[in-house]
């Protein structure tokens with residue numbers, strides 16, 4: 532079956548003004564995501580990753596260029612796009628786990644009956660393995676569990692595209708790895724399209740079909756296609772080679788003159804996770 536083009540960035544530029552400074556967060560970004568694909572946006576701090584997701588979510592309007600969702604121009608937020616953030620405090624603290632998921636459903640799908648909303652919420656909590664925690668409050672959950680609820684809440688709305696801004700960035704390494712594999716299982720099960728932001732090369736390679744490498748100033752530095760068979764094996768020499776390739780793409784340029792009119796932040800070191808098995812030369 533031919534995959535449908537679902538998200539299209541066409542020469543998207545976003546310029547912010549802060550006082551007398553102008554900041555180019557995105558500069559002529561173009562790429563096309565097909566239905567059911569897993570895309571990752573990677574780049575140094577300040578390279579426009581969050582801005583790109585916010586433009587796709589409809590929270591920001593591009594200064595020029597356009598974003599299409601299934602051929603229609605994005606002009607604002609919609610229930611076809613749901614976002615999960617890094618922030619572990621993104622749930623409503625006064626609502627239970629089930630309450631958080633059903634509340635989002637009641638906003639997005641007011642046409643559903645209460646009973647149907649609860650069924651959907653329970654189905655999505657099961658999907659993230661939290662069916663036994665439905666009556667707990669956010670403060671009674673671990674960080675990983677909170678992110679699972681945020682994923683269940685977003686998926687409950689039945690979006691076409693799930694937008695994720697460093698959703699596992701605040702978690703410890705073990706929880707992060709567990710949630711990565713759970714997300715991949717959920718992605719395979721629901722066939723939702725994912726656009727995922729990370730700083731972490733290994734995370735990008737484990738999960739994605741395509742990787743957009745942003746450079747500071749918000750330009751697309753490279754589009755990398757990852758055709759390694761799934762599940763991705765960290766000890767596969769091809770994985771290591773791709774890791775090295777991305778690492779080189781992300782290395783700061785040796786000398787970058789600071790444009791006087793731009794407020795873009797300087798290059799910062801990336802917190803890079805190395806493949807568990809080390810060198811690219813291992814067989």
Ligand SMILES: Nc1ncnc2c1ncn2[C@@H]1O[C@H](COP(=O)(O)OP(=O)(O)OP(=O)(O)O)[C@@H](O)[C@H]1O
Pocket residue numbers: 547548549554555556574575576577578579580581582583794795796
């Ligand atoms: N509302 C805003 N007003 C002014 N400048 C902004 C605004 N939002 C983002 N920027 C600027 O746009 C640039 C890109 O920011 P963005 O948050 O998209 O980067 P990022 O790649 O997500 O960084 P990080 O990895 O640190 O999260 C930065 O220089 C930032 O200061």
Ligand SMILES: [Mg+2]
Pocket residue numbers: 580581582
């Ligand atoms: Mg960001």
